[in-house]
Amino acid sequence: MTEVIVPQASVREAASVREISVRGAASLGDAVAHLVGLRELPAAEPTPIPAWSAPSGVPDLGVVIGQPLARRALEIAIAGRHSLALSGPPGIGKTLILRCGEGLLPPLEEGEAVEVSRIHSVAGLIDRREPVIRRRPFRAPHHTVSTQALVGGGSRVRPGEASLAHRGVLMLDEMLQFRADALDALRQPLESGIVTIARVEGALTLPARFTLLAAFNPCPCGWRGSHRHACRCEDGAARRYASRLSGPLRDRLDLWVAMDEPELRGAPDGAEPSSVVAERVHAAWRLQVERQGLANAELQGALGADGGLSARLGGLLQQRGRRFALSPRRLHRVARVARTIADLAGAPAVRQPDLDEALAYRPERAT
Ligand SMILES: [Zn+2]
Known part of the structure; x- marks a missing residue:
């Protein structure tokens, strides 16, 4: 396709696609007049890719107390787009650390920005005045999410969280509380970066190449494996619980940190703030783009x-x-x-x- 005519309201969004001429028509009559050569519709100026700015309202790694291993694993995961799981007892900051990941994400490359914007547009999540997204998505669906909302589907197909997280992060807090069939449905995108949605009219494929950040308690009470407290769970119950993390899903995790309560609780220990870590992450990302054009995890x-x-x-x-x-x-x-x-x-x-x-x-x- 070299030229498209779109409704006037969609011109800015369509013109973010490069190497294609975009014309906006206020009515079908205008489109017809253009096509028969009566009145030419002007070609739109290409919509500029907006500058990137760091997200606001994201927790900072500088406030995390202790947990240097988990912090470091997060840095590695975001830098190379590796999947990461943090396990450990409740209340030790698993969720907080994963949430800090949003502040470390490098800007989307231009090609990625158009790709991500298209998915969000299909889902009706785009601001028509700012149709190109520059920040990597960070999606954190609740564990009660339906399988359809997680991977997409419906009679009028809507991208799921897995596709909305494309080129960004899908965070699953309390991962073992998610429905088993929902976790199972994540195997395909984790392996191949796409989701296939079966429909009456035939299968539909959507991109879904995300970094998985997951957190969960190792057993129902949360203290299994801890050096600080005893686990109160019966062996059978703990085993059944752990088996929710099936072998295939476990195989697709790159990094895993079993966290424990720190020996000493106190003030933040002068750990690096997100801005310093983000600088390293962005530089490491540039090295990957220049060397191979994709992330190390890919x-x-x-x-x-x-x-x-x-x-x-x-x-x-x-x-x-x-x-x-x-x-x-x-x-x-x-x-x-x-x-x-x-x-x-x-x-x-x-x-x-x-x-x-x-x-x-x-x-x-x-x-
Ligand atoms: Zn337990």
């Missing part, structure tokens, strides 16, 4: 020497994999997380401490 297959993993470290990773009984798929994920850790340090290649740090966040270790 890399396919094994990371090789050209991706920054030397043969020696590749061999070391294989060795660790045998020792910890990690699947080949898990090793690929560890290598991609290590690549992000190196990018956060501005290092051209993965170093051994990057690999060791990435291994420390593997989900198999947390359980």
Whole structure:
């Protein structure tokens, strides 16, 4: 398509798409007059992509007390778009830390901005005067959300939270409280970045490539695995509860931190504020865009020497994999997380401490 005629009210939005001529018509008569050559409709000026500004009203990492591992895992997750799970007892700040993620997100690239804006437009969530979104979406649906609202659907198809979070974050607080079929429906987007919606007229595919940030209690009472309090749950109940995090979903998590109550509670410990962490995250993101045009989490297959993993470290990773009984798929994920850790340090290649740090966040270790 090289030219479109749209209703006058949609001109600004349509003209945000580059390399296409957009004309606005106030009535069908005007469109006909243009098409038969009676009265030409003027072509609209391209709508500028707005400047990015940091979101407001988002909690700051500087107020989080302790929890350096969880904080660091969040930084890595946002920088390379890796999925992250925080587990631990209630009231220790899991939700707060994940919420801080919104303040770390880098601006959308121009191509991404148009893509994200289109999805939000279809959902009727766009401001016609500001039709191009520059901030990455951060969606946090409640655990009572229906499967349809989560992945999309309906007789008049509406994008679900998974698609509204495209190129941004889908945060699932109390993840194990979500309906089992809703969690199951997230497997496809987590694996392939799309959702397929079955309809009478045929299947419809929507983009849904998001970073998953999840939090949950490890058992119904929340204290299983803690060094500070005893868990009061019966073994069977705790096992049934944990099994809600099915193997396939667990396999798709990149980073996992089992949090515990800190030894000392007190004032914030002078931790870095979000602005400092965001600077590192944005720089690491630029390195990925320049090197490969996509996020480290989206890399396919094994990371090789050209991706920054030397043969020696590749061999070391294989060795660790045998020792910890990690699947080949898990090793690929560890290598991609290590690549992000190196990018956060501005290092051209993965170093051994990057690999060791990435291994420390593997989900198999947390359980
Ligand atoms: Zn318990």
